[in-house]
Amino acid sequence: MKVKIGELARMTGCQVVTIRYYEKEGLLKAPERTEGNYRLYGDDAIARLQFILHCRQHGMNLSEIRDLLTFSDNPTVSCDWINTLIKKHIMDVDRQINDLLHLKEHLKSLYDKCDGGKKSECGILKSLNSFENCTYCQKMKRKKSLPQ
Amino acid sequence: MKVKIGELARMTGCQVVTIRYYEKEGLLKAPERTEGNYRLYGDDAIARLQFILHCRQHGMNLSEIRDLLTFSDNPTVSCDWINTLIKKHIMDVDRQINDLLHLKEHLKSLYDKCDGGKKSECGILKSLNSFENCTYCQKMKRKKSLPQ
DNA sequence: ATAGGATCTATAGTCCCTATAGAGTCAAGG
DNA sequence: CCTTGACTCTATAGGGACTATAGATCCTAT
Numbered sequence: 314m315k316v317k318i319g320e321l322a323r324m325t326g327c328q329v330v331t332i333r334y335y336e337k338e339g340l341l342k343a344p345e346r347t348e349g350n351y352r353l354y355g356d357d358a359i360a361r362l363q364f365i366l367h368c369r370q371h372g373m374n375l376s377e378i379r380d381l382l383t384f385s386d387n388p389t390v391s392c393d394w395i396n397t398l399i400k401k402h403i404m405d406v407d408r409q410i411n412d413l414l415h416l417k418e419h420l421k422s423l424y425d426k427c428d429g430g431k432k433s434e435c436g437i438l439k440s441l442n443s444f445e446n447c448t449y450c451q452k453m454k455r456k457k458s459l460p461q
Numbered sequence: 462m463k464v465k466i467g468e469l470a471r472m473t474g475c476q477v478v479t480i481r482y483y484e485k486e487g488l489l490k491a492p493e494r495t496e497g498n499y500r501l502y503g504d505d506a507i508a509r510l511q512f513i514l515h516c517r518q519h520g521m522n523l524s525e526i527r528d529l530l531t532f533s534d535n536p537t538v539s540c541d542w543i544n545t546l547i548k549k550h551i552m553d554v555d556r557q558i559n560d561l562l563h564l565k566e567h568l569k570s571l572y573d574k575c576d577g578g579k580k581s582e583c584g585i586l587k588s589l590n591s592f593e594n595c596t597y598c599q600k601m602k603r604k605k606s607l608p609q
Numbered sequence: 610a611t612a613g614g615a616t617c618t619a620t621a622g623t624c625c626c627t628a629t630a631g632a633g634t635c636a637a638g639g
Numbered sequence: 640c641c642t643t644g645a646c647t648c649t650a651t652a653g654g655g656a657c658t659a660t661a662g663a664t665c666c667t668a669t
Contacts, residue, residue, distance in 0.1 A: 319615060329616085334657065349665045351616060371571075372564060375656070399571050406565045410558060416520060417554045423519075423547050467646065477647085482626065497634045499647060523625075610669100617664065623657085633648065639641085 315345075315353045325362050332362065338375060340365055340382060372402055463493075463501045473510050480510065486523060488513055488530060520550060 322329045335341045341361060344352045361382070368378045377398065384395075470477045483489045489509060492500045509530070516526045525546065532543075 317616080328658085330658065331656085333617095338656090347665090349616085351665075369656095370564075371568060399568055403565060403568045406561050406568060410561045410565065413554050413558045413561070416518075417551060417558065420519060420547055420551045420554060465647080476627085478627065479625085481648090486625090495634090497647080499634075517625095612669085613667090615664100615666080618662090620660085622659070624655100626654090628653075629651085631649095634646080636643105636645090638643085 315355055316359070317347075318352045318354070321354050321359060321362065324359060325366060327362060327366055335362070335365060338379075340375065340379060372406060373398075463503055464507070465495075466500045466502070469502050469507060469510065472507060473514060475510060475514055483510070483513060486527075488523065488527060520554065521546075 316324070318329050318332055321327075322332060332341065336343060341358065344354050344358055347353055364382070364385075365378055368381065373381075381395070381398075464472070466477050466480055469475075470480060480489065484491060489506065492502050492506055495501055512530070512533075513526055516529065521529075529543070529546075
């Protein structure tokens with residue numbers, strides 16, 4: 314059963330423009346067209362888009378997904394590297410979680426330092442003004458996660 | 462004591478180009494210049510840049526920081542809203558942490574499903590192909606955090 | 610026949626930088 | 640004094656993953 318782009322969007326929860334974008338980026342193959350030049354997708358295309366969305370949801374970027382799709386289209390080589398890819402992602406997600414946990418602690422310590430008065434009394438502005446007394450920022454600085 | 466842009470970059474860990482970018486975006490005031498047209502920064506500018514970096518580190522975007530700076534430059538109004546801003550950030554960070562924890566669980570369940578064989582036996586590719594059996598993705602779908 | 614909705618292409622904008630090109634400035638060494 | 644090399648200047652383009660806009664075309668229902 315063939316569907317047009319709007320229907321595909323509805324089925325997958327992906328925006329129409331994003332589907333066209335994925336096609337332009339070479340993640341989705343150019344589908345067949347109707348006489349009126351409308352894109353027409355079959356089950357394979359639907360599955361492919363769902364695969365892409367699934368990967369995006371797992372934090373992969375478009376070029377990693379392209380690699381997976383290329384591999385998937387070409388089943389003659391070993392798939393060892395996929396485990397490596399997943400492992401890399403787990404470590405990456407772990408790092409992000411740790412950073413965010415630290416950040417949350419610091420934001421919590423900022424909260425309620427503002428007493429709703431005027432600027433000169435606002436504890437939040439004061440805190441944001443000093444890196445030195447901020448263990449969170451010292452830690453981050455060592456990790457070089459400031460803008461590069 | 463006045464410093465040139467390179468020195469300011471070294472002092473703050475921020476890149477030279479980024480400093481100029483912040484100026485163009487109106488976060489840093491245009492500094493005085495030497496005879497040779499080099500930017501020359503005083504202590505106030507250094508503090509201001511550190512404030513900006515500190516805020517960036519806390520996940521604020523440039524327009525939020527602009528708001529904070531505008532407020533900070535104009536101390537006649539109440540600062541109640543700053544607590545609200547921080548609260549919003551805490552909730553946002555919380556959401557990100559939760560999403561990432563779920564994602565990590567799912568990635569862990571993917572790991573080692575690939576046995577290094579050929580495509581048809583790769584458990585990871587199989588898993589990535591089905592949304593239906595993926596509780597993580599079902600959950601995320603309800604939360605509408607798929608590409609909008 | 611026409612109104613509306615869906616689709617088409619092409620292009621520009623978003624955010625927060627990062628990279629590049631080509632020119633000017635300045636201090637030290639030969 | 641001249642040159643070398645490090646630093647700085649401006650202006651412009653690129654990147655990633657979309658999102659928004661404009662203007663044209665197609666299709667269906669009234």
